[in-house]
Amino acid sequence: MxxxxxxxxxxxxxxxxxxxxxxxxxxxxxxxxxxxxxxxxxxxxxxxxxxxxxxxxxxxxxxxxxxxxxxxxxxxxxxxxxxxxxxxxxxxxxxxxxxxxxxxxxPREEVELALAGCNSFLHDNVLKRNKTKALLFDIGGGSTEIAWVKIDFARRKYILIGCFSIPVGILTLREQFNIATLQNYYQMFDFVLSKVMEFEAIHRIQAEIVRNQVQFIGVSGTITTLASILLNQNKYNRAAIDGLSLQTAQLKEIIRTLLDQKFKETEILSDRYKKRIHYLLPGCAIFDAIHTLWPVNDIVVADRGIRDGIIAKMTTNxxxxxxxxxxxxxxx
CATH class of the missing domain: 3.30.420.40 (ATPase, nucleotide binding domain)
Structure with missing residues (x-):
């Protein structure tokens, strides 16, 4: 074991x-x-x-x-x-x-473990074979890790081109910004955007997106929760979420729904999600900023992460x- x-x-x-x-x-x-x-x-x-x-x-x-x-x-x-x-x-x-x-x-070890946990996507044909690059992001409680990856489908391997750690996650961002108004949400958004632009300046990822060579891998509770809302799940079902391929526009629409729920007091979400909205919105602001800078159309939702990466590495010594x-x- x-x-x-x-x-x-x-x-x-x-x-x-x-x-x-x-x-x-x-x-x-x-x-x-x-x-x-x-x-x-x-x-x-x-x-x-x-x-x-x-x-x-x-x-x-x-x-x-x-x-x-x-x-x-x-x-x-x-x-x-x-x-x-x-x-x-x-x-x-x-x-x-x-x-x-x-x-x-x-942070680099954290990225490497998250990538190792998602490696089986290469074997299961979850990732689209016509796209040679992936941008993996893991929105955590205290930081957000980003990995820029080249995919070698023939050898079923990936190459980590670069990685970046933003020292904000759902917990620390919520404490840093009081989410009382819609303006506060966009303050979080602007803050994260200013951070991720540093990574773009180094790797020029936008040029690869224009060439339609990039897909997202979203590793976080924020992304899996958004996917669960999209699927209208009464109870979270990991089997239906892990490896799910979506259009990022679908997740952005869910974010708009959450903002309406919070700031326009519309009754849209179930009580299960209403209780979590204070922690969901910081994660949404992080994803919103990442997607605004890198407007990738496709995202693979990963309900896996560091634990899975550790297991994957241990089983291969x-x-x-x-x-x-x-x-x-x-x-x-």
């Missing part, structure tokens, strides 16, 4: 799989909103309440792992722990209390230099 834990700024996620003759089967999984990065924008530290919430989730993850025999286990933390001045202390406490040895990874030193340690 293999296990991967992703401690993000907003969520704590665990995935446990078994492997039989190269085929993977999900044994157990866990996903809890912990908001570890709540208040980080103002204080530069993880708050006591956020650490306590997260510790509860990590104890639960440890209980799922304890007693099982693993070929490998790898646990990572991302933007909140990269940025917080007290992250090292918190992770030391996590190791002491739960036995989970969590490594803080760089590409993480062997990491997990020997970053594994599950049970304190007796």
């Amino acid at each position: 293999f296990a991967a834990l992703d401690l993000g700024t907003n969520n704590c996620r665990l995935l446990i799989v078994s492997s039989d003759r190269g085929r993977l089967r999900i044994v157990d999984h866990y996903n809890r909103v912990v908001r570890l990065g709540e208040g980080l924008y103002e204080t530069g530290q993880l708050s006591q309440a956020a650490m306590e919430r997260t510790m509860v989730a990590l104890r639960h993850c440890a209980s799922k792992i304890e007693g099982k025999r693993f070929s490998a286990f790898y646990a990572v933390a991302t933007e909140a722990c990269r940025r917080a001045s007290n992250a090292d202390h918190f992770l030391s406490q996590v190791l002491y209390e739960t036995g989970l040895n969590i490594k803080v990874i760089s 590409k993480l062997r230099n990491y997990y020997k030193n970053h594994h599950y340690l049970l304190n007796q």
